[in-house]
Amino acid sequence: MRPFRAAEALLLTLLLALATACGSRLPESAFAGRPTGSAGGEPLRVGIITSATSPVGGDAFTGPREGALAYFAALNADGGLNGRRIEPVTCDDGGSGVGNTACVHELVDEKKVFALVATTALDYAGAPLVDRAGVPDIGGQPLGPAYDTYPHLYGIYGSLAPRTGSSPGWNGVLYGGTEVYRYFRAEHGAGTAAVVSYNQAASAAYARLIVEGLRTEGYKVVTEQVDFALPNYRAVAADLRAQHADLVFDALDSHGNARLCEAMDEARVEVTAKVTNVQNWNAAVPEEYAKSPVCRNALWVTGSSRNYEDTDQPAVRAFREGIRGTLKGRPLAQWQLEGWAAAMWFTDAAKSCGADLTRACVERFLNRPEPYTADGLLLPVRFEHLAEPPKTRDTCMSVARWQDNHGWVTQGGDMTTNCASVPQIPYRP
Template sequence: MRLTAPPRHLTAPPHGRGPTPVLRPVLRPVLAPVLALLLALLSVLAGCGTRLPDGAFTARATPAPGAGGNPPSDTGVSATGIRIGIVTSLTSPVGSEVFSGPRYGAQAFFQALNDRGGLHGRTVEVVTCDDGGSGIGNQDCVHRLVDQAHVFALVSGSVLDYAGAPYVSGKAVPDVGGQPIGTAYDRWPHLYGIYGSAAPRDGRAVGWNGTLYQSTEVFRFFKQRLGADSAAVVAYNQADSARYAGQLKAGLEAEGYRVLLQTVDFALPNFQAVAAAVRADGSQLLFDAMDSRGNAALCRALDEAGVSVAAKVTTVQNWSESVRTDYAASPNCRNALWATSSSQNYEDEQHPAVHDFRAAMARSYPDRADRLSAWELEGWAGAQWLADALDSCGAAPTRTCVEAFLNRAEPYDAHGLILPASFVPQPPPSGPTRACLNVARWQDSAGGGRGGWVTQVPAMATDCFDVPQLPYRP
């Protein structure tokens, strides 16, 4: 199952790339309602606890100080290694592939790093834990990694319910490059999401006194690029889906779109009626607040009715090889898929860091060639962020030193893989913001006819717009 979501682009001033756009504060899409929707619709309870055996958490003996020339400078750091943890909702109610990407990307990065000799003579030992997609399972994983495995830091997490976030933050364990699926990365100190944050993150409230902001650069892009001024938004007759669709509608209307809002019954969705409505309205863009099952069925209905849109807009969660098979029954709709993100196209090997990512994935996970995704690349970027922070500490890494790197004023771009991001707190947003994004389109004619994602902008760091910021309460 795949997810779609509202715009999720966060930018900070590109470093050394010409005129500096205004730093954009936290502009986070609401993924939590979408995931709550999936849980409500599936009516499935995730298993509690980790899928990792206790023996995997047995700490290795720490060498004596000075052994190998490196001091055991902090928790999880020995003379020869650094222990890092990854928590993933691998076996969650919404399927094993939905959240797994960042974990594979991070593991491939650390394997490649170890193959090159590690960091200052230390190899990285990765300890993973599957929380099963439940809050109880997440707390269990957090305690196992922090209290039993004694990891130095967490990295590239992707979890359905980050219930263990207060404990991680309370123990001052750096959590680097996690996917902001919920709101934890906009609330707790010591948590550093992959897109950065300008919120206070003092543990008292999410964002600014419970308010977050979304911006409208996605809608602006399609307005300027395709000349679009009308869009359809499709949702289920369920509270979370409706609320999510409402955010899409608000963003579109803020950019001057005429919006057709369509609601279908979850149990018996009449997508044929939606296709007819889209045809009658002449909607140029199509957004949704549904799961992948609904998306595939909607696309089939559109193709069967001969209805075309200029773009069916999805996000980084759906930017993957799986659309090849997910939309096999609706090739016309598949070729209308556009994806947006704050990271590079994982197929664009003209970028050296993307080439390194794909080469490492091919070595570590050759069986995942048909499941590569933007989230795997972002998991790699999160691991790169932590590695660069560790490297800045020299031969004696500490959590304090790593967090000093993460909290520095200079934005970070993971060697060009993500839009520059930082964690410098700012006042609540007011007025327009300078927001950038990357955009790709699926084309069956790409990749020698095999199909693939083709980047649609010259450079994501310069594909920027001055757009409004819309407050919402998650």
């Protein structure tokens, strides 16, 4: 369990579905470039499913795939996995359940991949098929409840849930902590927080979840709702100024966030933090928030992986060196780092098996009691299969703030020490 990471992603999925009511797309797949490492045996095929041509468009969900491909390319250049080349096979599911199921059939049934890595699927409809086939899915992004449901799926943030395959979490209920709200209250004295949402079911439901967490941590909460089709962000900004909000959280899409920031700058609203999530943790901030320099420099992000700007860390330097040649003009992004970490996780699990490489051996590594950190790129990841959810949990997080000319600057010290024991709040995905 992490601080509502799955809930954030599920909200985005539902908002995209509402905004783009269009038909299904068939998957487009292609092999990645042929590995160049030394061949000590047959290449080992690994599948990567991505909603690359999803309704949101652009490269919104390709970051984990880019990071994983860069890691495997570097691994192959260094001799491969115990002398075997990794052959990554990619599949674009188009952001639809139909396309996702087709990708699973292609990779699992036709291409016979050994494992899946860094899955980033808006609608992971094929998850039951992956689980039934016993194919380990390692380091996927939880854009829905699948990684808290199926035992052969291992999300990038870990899980404490039973994962029996019958229902998500504990009888359909998941839990998230209040550490984000605790941090801003304890470290920055924030007392009034605004939550902005659309008048749309998924957005409103996620906003209520944020409100509950904020109130649990003792905040005065101001709720703002805008019309999904014709949002009046100027009215919201005016009220934020009148209410003297310290923090702004939202249940909006990325476009809505940018427009809200523009309105806040126009109304001269200055806050301690405009808090966003890991999906917006990238180097494209100057372009996306070009019209709102004040709000732009109040953007904060929280997550469960080490800031890609922390180049004093050897593991971050290795990632940036490895990803450099594959970006082709695209901005650096935290999801790329997490995709790199996912590929490293698979590799470390496979290396632990030596010459006797089996899926069962790989999963023993994933299920071991020792947490995994990908050389410090991730907060400790565990899969504990608890029968009952904890009421409180010691939880750590990484925090960064955007600053022009510096990028995302880490705040609050090292992520492994930026921790608190916080209550766990239930929600239904």
